[in-house]
Amino acid sequence: MARRVGMEVSIAAAETVALLDVDVVAAYPITPQTHIVEHLSELVADGQLDAEFVPVESEHSAMSVCVGAAAAGARTFTSTSSQGYALMVEICYIASSLRLPIVMALANRSMSAPISIWNDHADMMLARDTGWIQTVAENGQEVVDLIMHAYRVAEDHRVLLPVIVNLDGFILTHMIEPIQLPTKEEVQAYVPPYKPLLRLDPDNPVTIGPVGVPEVYTEAKKAQDEAIKNAKPVILEAWDEFEKIFGRKYKPIETYKAEDAEIILVTVGSISETAMRAVDRMRAHGKRVGLARIRLFRPFPVEEFVDAVRGAKLIGVVERALGFNGYTGPLCAELKSVLFDNGLNPYVWNFIAGLGGRDVTVEDFEEMAECLEVKANKNEPMGYEIVNARE
Amino acid sequence: MAKETGICSWKELALGTAILTPGNASELKTGDWRSMRPVVDYEKCVKCGRCYILCPDMVYSPRDDGYYELNYYYCKGCGICAHECPKGAIEMVEEER
Structure with a gap:
């Protein structure tokens, strides 16, 4: 049975990512995302999560690591906010175009200037046209649930797209809320192990991320556009399945x-x-x-x-x-x-x-x-x- | 609108436009837009192989006799070979079209 705990939402988000047994976490700390990444770093350092934690020097590198790791077949996670997201966004377009099922928690924060660490949705709008699936949480429980949902959807072979779970900075990230934290068994029942459809493998070499000349770029984008359109029924189906296991019902x-x-x-x-x-x-x-x-x-x-x-x-x-x-x-x-x-x-x-x-x-x-x-x-x-x- | 300007259907592309057959760049014709072509004077050539090493495409390949032969299928006419040849054995000649 799920445990009902009083927990800061960022910690609950990190605990959920750990229950999902991610292979690689690459992130750079930025307010108000910091606690999510800090806690994951602790879980890895304490041996409670068997994952590679890559303490990169920038968000651009964080997403680059995620792209490389996901292309090699790893389950990956990152998290950022605002200016950090802006620095990351160049690689975010590549993640979705290469159909890599990376999951990101975006702790929503305003964009400078003036410098502001506080909450609004400017970064969510910056992510608007990047080709990522995006869901938005209303409360702490939803953050936990949408992260599980994100992996289930992203890694589905009918989808294979990255997912952003949006959560309001401070208002959610720093709030202690009552949360039904799932058990490992429940998480595993809901999110099967990740089986990549295509990955970098020395025994079976492929090129991921080649040049797309004008005679192929349009078709590449058409394929990507179809992919995100076709993701919708899978997103809905994953929420139906979620209700069967966890009893909470979600709608778009x-x-x-x-x-x-x-x-x-x-x-x-x-x-x-x-x-x-x-x-x-x-x-x-x-x-x-x-x-x-x-x-x-x-x-x-x-x-x-x-x-x-x-x-x-x-x-x-x-x-x-x-x-x-x-x-x-x-x-x-x-x-x-x-x-x-x-x-x-x-x-x-x-x-x-x-x-x-x-x-x-x-x-x-x-x-x-x-x-x-x-x-x-x-x-x-x-x-x-x-x-x-x-x- | 469906003019066939693409090289294949979007449905035929691999996931994320990945390339599943390594080395197929050799099929890509890069030599159809040059304005100058390199011409080798084999009287001057000393078989040093700089043209072969420095060509950014795959124009030069070694022959059994030690000289290098040209495949214009790939030649963009960049002129690096002519510039780097220590004997001045390669001349860039205007393409007549």
Whole structure:
């Protein structure tokens, strides 16, 4: 049986990676990811995890080590944040293009400048187009569960793609939460040993990562695009299997009181728990408000999102990153495109909130819902605003 | 749109565009865009082999008599061989097209 423990989420993440018996961990410490990597380093040093821990000199090297190790057939793990992710990103494109099932915990943090170690989703958006599967956790339990899910999906021969598990920096990484930590047997039942389909092997030489001349690059990208599209059913199937073993049910889009909602707020990550509290309070005052939370970000679960918001007249997209395109945030732009493609035409307002660790409170969500109604009633042109930016 | 400009279907590519047959770069024709071609004067050649060693492609190969013969299938016309030949035995001649 799983143990119910009170544990810092970073430690629980590292313990889960250890239970998955990874072969190689390569990471460079950066706030707020540090505790995850520190604890893995301890587990290896203490002989509790039989893995190669590579203390690299940069995140660029961390991902390079992971690429090499994964190409040789190892189960690999890394973790980073923000600026570290930015340094790593060159190799991240290669990991997905080479179809290497690396798993990364991305402890979400804002991008400098000004220098900020605090939480928002700028790094998640930086990862947006890299070809990695991305899931987003709301709480500590979900971090543990999504890491197990990540390996199961990544290493499935129908997928073979790297996976990022996003967890909010500090808000999750440094929080002590009650967590059902799985047993080794449960983990092994859920995630079978990794069997590479193709690997670097001196007895059977192959070239991984050759030049792609113009006459082949397009086809290479087409194959990669098909791979991530085809990953979606496997992602869903892996969540179904997860429920059978662990009893917890996960969906690509999580909804809360959204069935009959006229107003739907869309959130990503840990602020969703605050948003649910706000939904309860607004419901108590008779307002038909609901919540749709994005758990699977890449590939984007179009059908599930459309089903979740179909009935809403007003949608408030609350996101924690800017796109600097002059008209909307990066997530909202994408959601509007999904709505347009599916013939839905609700009133959408984009709230950019919680940048660089700024708190987003229950009252903030209530005000956002109110603001959304006012704007829609006045028929204001749709757009975005940066919430609580002091004049 | 489906103009066949690719060398094969995306479905035929190995995982991650890996190459499963080592050494197949020798099939790649690199000699179809040179503007200058090296021509060897065997009267001057002393069989030192620098052209063979320094050619970045696979143009030069040793013959039984110790001289080196050229395979223009690979020659990009870079001129390294002519530049490095200690006897000035290799001349770069303009391609006539």
